[in-house]
Amino acid sequence: MTLRDQTEVREEFIERIGLISQNDGLPRIAGRVLGMFMFDGGVRSFGEITEELQVSKASISSATRILEERSLIKRVGRPGQRQDFFQLVENPFPEMLETITVGLKKAKAEVDESLVQIDPANEGALARVGHYVRFYDTLIALTEAAAKDLAENR
Amino acid sequence: MTLRDQTEVREEFIERIGLISQNDGLPRIAGRVLGMFMFDGGVRSFGEITEELQVSKASISSATRILEERSLIKRVGRPGQRQDFFQLVENPFPEMLETITVGLKKAKAEVDESLVQIDPANEGALARVGHYVRFYDTLIALTEAAAKDLAENR
DNA sequence: CTTGAAGTTCAGTCGATAACGAACGAATTA
DNA sequence: TAATTCGTTCGTTATCGACTGAACTTCAAG
Structure with missing residues (x-):
């Protein structure tokens, strides 16, 4: 059995989590951020997220704040670093x-x-x-x- | 300790269930119908519900349909009766x-x-x-x- | 101190959906 | 059959919240 293009699979997953989150009363973009972290793992900068998901800084600012309030992602501080970095918490x-x-x-x-x-x-x-x-x-x-x-x- | 006006208590309860339902993705009016049945118990006709909650027939038609689909209220048939009657299911x-x-x-x-x-x-x-x-x-x-x-x- | 980049805040726009009024269909009564 | 009442459906309006762009704040780099 052959594998589907993983880029598509990833996009679909991210969009799905966005829609599911929307049903749960979470903004869709927050869900997409969550989906991205779930699929990719690791650390992403604020700027990378905006670019990755193609949404405005304002929306990402709002989404990361909500996800952080809910302890689903955490801001990982890098002293003497201009950008903010985020990652999924260990067990969300x-x-x-x-x-x-x-x-x-x-x-x-x-x-x-x-x-x-x-x-x-x-x-x-x-x-x-x-x-x-x-x-x-x-x-x-x-x-x-x-x-x-x-x-x-x- | 004296009791508050029960009419007010009832109104507040109905409105509260409406708002809670709204948070759960149910239309607010459907929640108010549910709240009314919870507080009052018994059977209510379609017309009584519209009058009681002061909302349009269209909204009540929609609300009762939704609640009936979810098996939270049931339509109790009265043969040879013009109006529809509803009541809470036994255990919603x-x-x-x-x-x-x-x-x-x-x-x-x-x-x-x-x-x-x-x-x-x-x-x-x-x-x-x-x-x-x-x-x-x-x-x-x-x-x-x-x-x-x-x-x-x- | 100045420059510039990063992220937050805020006002405005847009889309989704609840609620309404009105027209319609069904069905009982006269 | 005609008339009236009841409930649904449909098109419109109003409301709510997500999303955006732009201005603002902060802070590191030069």
């Missing part, structure tokens, strides 16, 4: 889950706020909203357990 | 997870497609993308287990 998967967990906790807090204000006499609402909060608890426990697992078995 | 939480699982499987399939096309000599890319696929496997297993659990312990 627990961090991906962490982002999910944070979102779940925010949502749970919102629902909780309503729950405590429901008239106890309104048993139906209390039960249904209570279930909803426990649903979030289940998800949060799951994602945290999974993150721990993924962090240990790297 | 496994269905919420199901939607997540479907999304994860789609994403995994995308990444898998790339994985099989990577030159085996490119060990780094193979390892990193392979990890990514296994990450999805972990998540899919988790959400499916949770859905099963939530379906049994209702």
Whole structure:
């Protein structure tokens, strides 16, 4: 069986991660940056990223900031060096889950706020909203357990 | 401790679920419909929903279709009745997870497609993308287990 | 100190999608 | 059959956020 052109395979992969990220509420360009690092590995300068992906400095600045905030990439300092350098963190998967967990906790807090204000006499609402909060608890426990697992078995 | 006006509490809850749903990629109005059913329980006619939430028939038609597709509400037929009636399904939480699982499987399939096309000599890319696929496997297993659990312990 | 390159910030543009109004189709009632 | 009510569909509008270009800040090099 023959192999496809790896340049194409790489481009497709990067674009796919971009689209997947878009579905997850991440800017598409941030996903493409992530995809590039996943495929290539190693270290890239800010300028190389803009050139590689053919997008503006502003977009890369924004994308790298988001990815850095989420601890998916890290800025590797080079003292006495003009350019910024980046690379994937060693194990980005627990961090991906962490982002999910944070979102779940925010949502749970919102629902909780309503729950405590429901008239106890309104048993139906209390039960249904209570279930909803426990649903979030289940998800949060799951994602945290999974993150721990993924962090240990790297 | 005195209780807050329950009308306000209800409105706030409905709006909150709307915003949370929006974050999850669901139209805000669909989330508000869901919130209304969660708070109130029972059965509501199409017309009641439009009046209750003060939105157009078109939007409610779209929202109910989406929620019905996701098996979060069901249309309860009333033979010889002009209006459509809806209510929450008995246990909507496994269905919420199901939607997540479907999304994860789609994403995994995308990444898998790339994985099989990577030159085996490119060990780094193979390892990193392979990890990514296994990450999805972990998540899919988790959400499916949770859905099963939530379906049994209702 | 001046020059120039690097990266951030900000205002504006563009594209995607939610929400609406209006027209339409279906179906029950008179 | 005519009339009315109900829900969907379709074309339009409004809203939101990503992306860009350009101005600005910072800092190394000369």
